[in-house]
Amino acid sequence: MNALERRSTFALSSIFALRMLGLFMIIPVFSVAGQSYQYATPALIGLAVGVYGLSQALLQIPFSLWADRFSRKPLIVLGLLLFAIGGAVAAMSETIYGVIIGRAIAGAGAVSAVVMALLADVTREEQRSKAMAMMGMSIGLSFVVAFSLGPWLTSLVGISGLFWVTTLMGLLAILTLFLVPKTTRHHQNFKQGYLNQLKQVLKMGDLNRLHVSVFALHLLLTAMFVYVPSQLIEFAGIPLSKHGIVYLPLLLISLFFAFPSIILAEKYRKMRGIFLTAIFGIIIGLLILIFGYESKYILLTGLGLFFIAFNVMEALLPSWLSKSAPIQSKATAMGVNASGQFLGAFFGGTLGGQLLMLNNTAIGWSVLAAIAIIWLLISFGLAQPRYLSSIVLHLPEDKQTDDWTSQLLAIRGIEEVVVMPEQQVVYVKVDKQQIDDAARQHLTHLLGKEVAI
Structure with a gap:
């Protein structure tokens, strides 16, 4: 970076x-x-x-x-x-x-x-x-x-x-x-009303699968944090006032594993595989909790695996969403996704309270595992996201910015131009699969120098 x-x-x-x-x-x-x-x-x-x-x-x-x-x-x-x-x-x-x-x-x-x-x-x-x-x-x-x-x-x-x-x-x-x-x-600005813009986002199958994913992820997280404190007290002998020092090491350990997974997903274009593996990791973590919650160390192992998979998903979901969403409706897609996140947290809290009333810990973890399995089955329909590349340019001082960006956007394969005028920096987001020789020549002529794409 x-x-x-x-x-x-x-x-x-x-x-x-x-x-x-x-x-x-x-x-x-x-x-x-x-x-x-x-x-x-x-x-x-x-x-x-x-x-x-x-x-x-x-x-x-x-x-x-x-x-x-x-x-x-x-x-x-x-x-x-x-x-x-x-x-x-x-x-x-x-x-x-x-x-x-x-x-x-x-x-x-x-x-x-x-x-x-x-x-x-x-x-x-x-x-x-x-x-x-x-x-x-x-x-x-x-x-x-x-x-x-x-x-x-x-x-x-x-x-x-x-x-x-x-x-x-x-x-x-x-x-x-x-x-x-x-x-x-x-x-490329596609003029449409607010309702049509929202409909366009809601009709995209892969985006809807990502919305289901963030709903399920935060439902499971919230339900778990309602459900697990009593088990840490009862089975691990850890008082409520000490739970923070349990969560922090688990979080740090999870990040140690999560970052290499994220790099692998982005650098080697393995996002779909890492994504599905993370859901599978959540399922395994919950299965461990079903059968081993009475043991302090097995309980912490299951939670640790859940945290690892959760942090991978938490990083991949917004990145995947930004790749799959239409450029002109990126924030709208993220808004629908964020609504799914908060609804998931709302229903997760409600579900966690109901699970506490069951007085059967194994059944409670089984319910959460079943939700994760359904989530995995839905996610198998996801296609590999489209990968764009970014070119960093210096903003020309001798040209009108709007005209210059319009000429850039007219080149086949250039999706978006983000200008930071105070820093005199431009990010040009390119679909390499769409760039042909004519587009490269046009871009070279416009920039006055050859750019490797």
């Missing part, structure tokens, strides 16, 4: 991490701390926790439709402001209804897909999976840190103070956005 890509990946990963940190810190404490609010009931406490994900799922698609037509950075700022305002509303509330309203407002800042689309803009195709892996790592680390910090911070500042911390996280995330270069996107 070049310096620009590293800086942008750090900034956008930080936005994800800060939002998730503020979100996750509430989860381990609110079921108890939420009882202090007026009119609180178990059902309303659960709604206060879950309404964030519901509003996220509902508003990802509208935000992503706008992001394919307008500049992405202002939309991200709007989403982060809503997140911060929602935290402040919840912090100032004395009733559970005020907290629910605040959490719904915070969730309305549904810009996950827009952030991922911006990351796709500012990274070359060949570096996309690495960037997405770093973003996935930031989410995983924020999860572990949040579950460790949440109870401690609540003891210091109370539950309202914890909501103020989420507001601070949102405002800090806005500041990190200044590290991301300003971009203008140029592509």
Whole structure:
């Protein structure tokens, strides 16, 4: 990755991490701390926790439709402001209804897909999976840190103070956005209405399989984190306050294995094979848990295998999605995918609670394994994604940018041109399978030099 890509990946990963940190810190404490609010009931406490994900799922698609037509950075700022305002509303509330309203407002800042689309803009195709892996790592680390910090911070500042911390996280995330270069996107613009654009994305079979994949992945993850803490206490003898130091080593070990898999998938164009292998790894991890959950070390082995496969999937899914989505509807496809992610988390939490009521651990893990097997069968229909390449150019000073990019886009095989005017850098995204000799000659004439493609 070049310096620009590293800086942008750090900034956008930080936005994800800060939002998730503020979100996750509430989860381990609110079921108890939420009882202090007026009119609180178990059902309303659960709604206060879950309404964030519901509003996220509902508003990802509208935000992503706008992001394919307008500049992405202002939309991200709007989403982060809503997140911060929602935290402040919840912090100032004395009733559970005020907290629910605040959490719904915070969730309305549904810009996950827009952030991922911006990351796709500012990274070359060949570096996309690495960037997405770093973003996935930031989410995983924020999860572990949040579950460790949440109870401690609540003891210091109370539950309202914890909501103020989420507001601070949102405002800090806005500041990190200044590290991301300003971009203008140029592509073959197919004029269509919002509804037709959404229909185009929803009609694509492989995209739908990827949406099912992210739904299943986050359903399993959320259900597992509802289901497994009691087992770590009962069978591994690890108290709840120490669970963070269990998850962190497992996460780091999983990343040690995940990064080589991601490089293999991208460099050697083995994405489909690695993708299916990761789902199979999740299934094996769950099967280990079915038969060995009563043993501390087998339980941790099953969780470790799940984490390895999860981190591979977390990096591959956005990268594959950005390759398969139509250029002009990239954010829209990511918005549908993000909605699937949050719906998966919503249903996963519900399912995890139901599994706890079964009082039969083996059956609970079997249900999750069955879901993963169905997911694998659906995913066999995926075709290998199309691989684009990126050419990095210096922006000519003596030419009108719009005319120059229009001439580039007229060349067969050139899919998209992303201009970063402040850095005088241009990323030209090319389908090498479509480039012929005439296109190479045209490109050489336009650039004034020969470019190896």
